[in-house]
Amino acid sequence: MSPEEFKEARQKLGLTQSELGRIIDTAPxxxxxxxxxxxxxxxxxxxxxxxxxxxxxxxGFRPPEWPAQ
Structure with a gap:
């Protein structure tokens, strides 16, 4: 996955870098x-x-860390 594809996927999911960081336990x-x-x-x-x-x-997988909408 390229950097651009990764960013587009995150944006498609409606996640900020901080929210994705919490989900995958990685710093924003x-x-x-x-x-x-x-x-x-x-x-x-x-x-x-x-x-x-x-x-x-x-x-479609949603872990428990998924942000509440």
Whole structure:
């Protein structure tokens, strides 16, 4: 999953970086770095486990940490 795809998926789910961070137990700053253009020096590759969790979320899985609407 590319940084752009990851960001689009998060936005499609209506989650902020902080909310997604709580769901996958990751700092919002790390998510921000995963979503950065890969040419930036502080960017990081999207974690493969986080990418898989994102696919599950897109498929409808909702963990207990899901924000209340």
């Amino acid at each position: 700053q790390t998510i921000r770095k995963w979503e950065m253009d890969e040419s930036r020096s502080t960017a990081r590759s999207v974690n493969p486990v986080a990418a898989q969790v994102m696919r599950w979320l897109l498929d």
